[in-house]
Amino acid sequence: MTANQDEPKNIKDLGKFGLIRHLTKQVKIRNEQTVSGIGDDAAVIDSPGNQLLVTTDLLLEGIHFDLMYTPLKHLGYKAVVIGISDVLAMNGFPTQVLISVGISQKFSLEQLEDLYEGINLACEKYQVDFAGGDTASSLTGLTINVTAVGTVVSEKKAGREGASVNEIICVTGDLGGAYMGLQLLEREKEVFKSAPGSQPDLSGYEYILERQLKPEARKDVIRYLNKVDVVPTSMIDVSDGLASDLLHLCHRSGLGCKIFQEKIPIHKNTEKMAGTFDIDLLTAALNGGRDYELLFTIPANDFDKLKEQEEINPIGHMTSPEFGCYMITTSDHEIELRSPGWDGFKKE
Amino acid sequence: MTANQDEPKNIKDLGKFGLIRHLTKQVKIRNEQTVSGIGDDAAVIDSPGNQLLVTTDLLLEGIHFDLMYTPLKHLGYKAVVIGISDVLAMNGFPTQVLISVGISQKFSLEQLEDLYEGINLACEKYQVDFAGGDTASSLTGLTINVTAVGTVVSEKKAGREGASVNEIICVTGDLGGAYMGLQLLEREKEVFKSAPGSQPDLSGYEYILERQLKPEARKDVIRYLNKVDVVPTSMIDVSDGLASDLLHLCHRSGLGCKIFQEKIPIHKNTEKMAGTFDIDLLTAALNGGRDYELLFTIPANDFDKLKEQEEINPIGHMTSPEFGCYMITTSDHEIELRSPGWDGFKKE
Numbered sequence: 001m002t003a004n005q006d007e008p009k010n011i012k013d014l015g016k017f018g019l020i021r022h023l024t025k026q027v028k029i030r031n032e033q034t035v036s037g038i039g040d041d042a043a044v045i046d047s048p049g050n051q052l053l054v055t056t057d058l059l060l061e062g063i064h065f066d067l068m069y070t071p072l073k074h075l076g077y078k079a080v081v082i083g084i085s086d087v088l089a090m091n092g093f094p095t096q097v098l099i100s101v102g103i104s105q106k107f108s109l110e111q112l113e114d115l116y117e118g119i120n121l122a123c124e125k126y127q128v129d130f131a132g133g134d135t136a137s138s139l140t141g142l143t144i145n146v147t148a149v150g151t152v153v154s155e156k157k158a159g160r161e162g163a164s165v166n167e168i169i170c171v172t173g174d175l176g177g178a179y180m181g182l183q184l185l186e187r188e189k190e191v192f193k194s195a196p197g198s199q200p201d202l203s204g205y206e207y208i209l210e211r212q213l214k215p216e217a218r219k220d221v222i223r224y225l226n227k228v229d230v231v232p233t234s235m236i237d238v239s240d241g242l243a244s245d246l247l248h249l250c251h252r253s254g255l256g257c258k259i260f261q262e263k264i265p266i267h268k269n270t271e272k273m274a275g276t277f278d279i280d281l282l283t284a285a286l287n288g289g290r291d292y293e294l295l296f297t298i299p300a301n302d303f304d305k306l307k308e309q310e311e312i313n314p315i316g317h318m319t320s321p322e323f324g325c326y327m328i329t330t331s332d333h334e335i336e337l338r339s340p341g342w343d344g345f346k347k348e
Numbered sequence: 349m350t351a352n353q354d355e356p357k358n359i360k361d362l363g364k365f366g367l368i369r370h371l372t373k374q375v376k377i378r379n380e381q382t383v384s385g386i387g388d389d390a391a392v393i394d395s396p397g398n399q400l401l402v403t404t405d406l407l408l409e410g411i412h413f414d415l416m417y418t419p420l421k422h423l424g425y426k427a428v429v430i431g432i433s434d435v436l437a438m439n440g441f442p443t444q445v446l447i448s449v450g451i452s453q454k455f456s457l458e459q460l461e462d463l464y465e466g467i468n469l470a471c472e473k474y475q476v477d478f479a480g481g482d483t484a485s486s487l488t489g490l491t492i493n494v495t496a497v498g499t500v501v502s503e504k505k506a507g508r509e510g511a512s513v514n515e516i517i518c519v520t521g522d523l524g525g526a527y528m529g530l531q532l533l534e535r536e537k538e539v540f541k542s543a544p545g546s547q548p549d550l551s552g553y554e555y556i557l558e559r560q561l562k563p564e565a566r567k568d569v570i571r572y573l574n575k576v577d578v579v580p581t582s583m584i585d586v587s588d589g590l591a592s593d594l595l596h597l598c599h600r601s602g603l604g605c606k607i608f609q610e611k612i613p614i615h616k617n618t619e620k621m622a623g624t625f626d627i628d629l630l631t632a633a634l635n636g637g638r639d640y641e642l643l644f645t646i647p648a649n650d651f652d653k654l655k656e657q658e659e660i661n662p663i664g665h666m667t668s669p670e671f672g673c674y675m676i677t678t679s680d681h682e683i684e685l686r687s688p689g690w691d692g693f694k695k696e
Contacts, residue, residue: 041585043402045401137408138411145482
C-alpha cells in the first residue's frame with residue numbers, strides 16, 4: 001500500500017473502529033455462501049445441502065512465530081493457510097476465515113497493513129472470504145487467532161478415524177522443509193545477535209525458508225482427489241510432524257502402521273541444509289512439523305487413480321494394531337514411531 | 349473436580365494432547381447439528397434450512413481480565429457468554445463454541461480445570477456444544493479466543509442496519525453494572541496492594557460483582573421475541589457501552605436517535621455504588637459496556653407485544669439523521685452521544 005496525504009498515519013488517530021475499517025477496506029467477498037461478512041456481530045453463512053466445518057488456531061508471538069525474522073505480510077498469509085489447512089484435512093473446501101488480532105503499542109499502522117495485506121493475499125489465492133474477526137489491544141506482543149469455515153459433502157468427509165488394515169498411507173509434497181527453514185532462521189538470528197549489522201546468508205535456501213515463512217495449503221490435492229473420485233478413509237494435515245500425526249490416525253483408527261524411510265519425500269534443499277549443518281534429516285522428516293502437507297489413507301485399489309499426481313507419495317500401509325507403529329529405515333532397521341509432538345508442552 | 353490418586357497431577361506429565369483429552373473429557377454434545385466436535389481437524393456442523401452465524405472474540409490477560417480478582421471458572425463461563433452474545437445479537441440461537449487457550453507455565457492443572465469447568469457450565473446453561481479449539485503454550489499469561497456458531501432463520505436475522513425513523517429503541521436488563529463492578533474490584537485491588545492480607549469489603553455489592561465477573565447472555569429475550577413473533581429491525585449487544593453501540597446502529601442505519609436518561613435501566617446496586625464512591629452514574633450507563641444486554645429497534649406497533657416482558661425497556665426512538673444522536677437528561681438538557689469506545693485503542 002502506498003500512503004497519500006489523506007491517509008491516516010497512525011493507530012491512535014484512527015481509534016479502534018477506524019482502524020478496523022481502515023484495515024479491512026480492501027476485503028472482497030468472493031463466495032456466494034458468505035451472506036454478510038465483516039461489520040456485524042457475526043458473519044452470516046449459507047450452506048445449502050452441505051455440512052459445515054469450523055476450526056480454530058491460536059498463534060502467539062514467541063511461541064509460533066518470531067518477528068525478528070518473520071515478515072508480517074508472510075505471517076498474515078501463513079495464518080490463513082494454517083486455518084484452511086484444517087478444513088482441507090477433512091476433505092472439505094474452505095470458504096471463510098475470521099481472524100482475531102491482539103496488538104501491542106509497538107506496532108505501527110504500516111506493520112498492521114502488511115499483516116492484513118498477507119491475509120488478503122492468501123484469501124485471494126485460496127478464494128476464501130475474510131468474513132469477520134476481532135481487534136484488541138495486547139500488553140505483550142502479537143496474538144492471532146484464525147477461525148476457518150468450510151463445507152464438505154457429508155459422504156466425502158475424512159476424519160482422523162476410518163482407516164483399515166492394508167490401506168495405503170500417502171503424504172503430499174515433501175516433509176521437513178519448514179523445520180529446516182526454522183533451524184536456518186534461528187541460526188542466522190544468533191549470528192545477527194552476536195554481530196549486529198551482519199547480513200544473513202540465506203542464498204541457496206529459498207525453498208526451505210518459504211516452507212517456514214510462507215507455507216501453502218494443499219487445496220490442489222483436495223481438488224484432485226475430488227476430481228478422480230477418491231475419498232481418503234482417514235486424513236490429517238502434517239502440523240505436529242509425520243510421526244505424531246500418523247500416530248493420531250493409527251490411534252483413532254485402532255491400527256498400527258509400517259512406513260518406509262526411502263519413501264518419505266524430502267526436498268533436495270532440505271537434504272542440503274541437513275548435510276551442511278549436520279542436522280539429523282530423519283528428525284526433520286518425522287518430527288519437524290508445520291509443513292501443512294496432507295497425510296491420508298486410501299484403499300489399495302484406489303491408488304491407481306492417483307499415480308499420475310506427482311504430489312501424492314505412498315509411504316507405507318496400515319497394519320493390525322498388534323504390529324505397532326514402525327518405520328523401516330534404509331538400512332532395514334525397524335524404528336518405533338514416537339511423538340515428541342505429544343509432549344510439545346514440555347518443551348515450549 | 350476432585351482428584352483421586354489415579355488422576356494426573358500436572359501439565360508436564362500429561363503433555364499437550366493428554367492435557368486436551370483430560371480437560372475435555374467432561375464435554376457433552378447436546379445439539380444434533382453437532383455432527384462431530386473435539387478430536388478432529390475441524391468441527392462438523394449440520395444446519396439444514398438455516399443460515400449459520402460465526403463470530404470470534406479475543407480475550408487477553410491484563411486487557412480484558414485481571415487474574416488477581418477474576419476466578420478462572422468465572423472467566424471460562426464469561427468467555428462462552430461473550431461469544432454467544434454476538435450470535436444472539438443477530439437474533440440467532442447459539443449452537444457451538446470453539447475455544448482456543450494459550451497458557452504460560454505459571455498455570456497449574458487445577459487452574460485449567462477450573463477454566464474448563466466454567467466453559468462447560470456455560471455450555472450446559474445455554475445448551476451449546478463445546479465443539480473444538482486449540483491449546484497452545486504462551487510466553488506471557490493467558491489468552492482465550494472464543495468462536496461461537498449459531499443458526500438463524502434467514503428472514504428473522506437482525507443486523508446492525510435496518511432501523512427506520514420513529515422506531516422504538518429497546519434495551520434489555522440494566523446497564524452500568526459491569527462497569528461499577530470493575531471499579532469496585534479495581535479499588536479493592538489497590539487496597540490489597542497497599543495492605544496485603546486485608547480482606548476485601550464486597551458485601552452488599554454482589555449484583556455488580558456478578559455483572560462483571562459472571563455476566564449472562566440474553567438467550568431468554570431472543571426466545572421471547574421469537575415466541576411473540578417480533579423481529580428487531582436492527583440489533584447489537586452492549587459490549588462497548590450504550591452510547592457506542594447505539595451509535596453503531598444509527599450510523600449503519602443512516603439515522604439519528606433520541607433517548608431519555610430517565611428511561612435507561614439502572615440497578616439499585618449500581619446506583620448505590622455510584623453514590624458511595626462518587627462515580628458518575630451516567631458515564632457508567634452510557635459508556636460502561638460489557639453488560640452483554642441487547643440493544644435493538646422495533647416498529648412502534650410491535651411494542652404492545654413486548655409490554656409484559658419486564659426485561660425489555662424502551663429508552664427512546666430513532667430520528668432522521670439531521671437531528672443527530674442525543675440523550676435528553678432528567679433536567680431536560682440535550683447531551684450529544686459520543687463514543688469513548690470508538691477510541692478504546694487509545695486508552696488501553
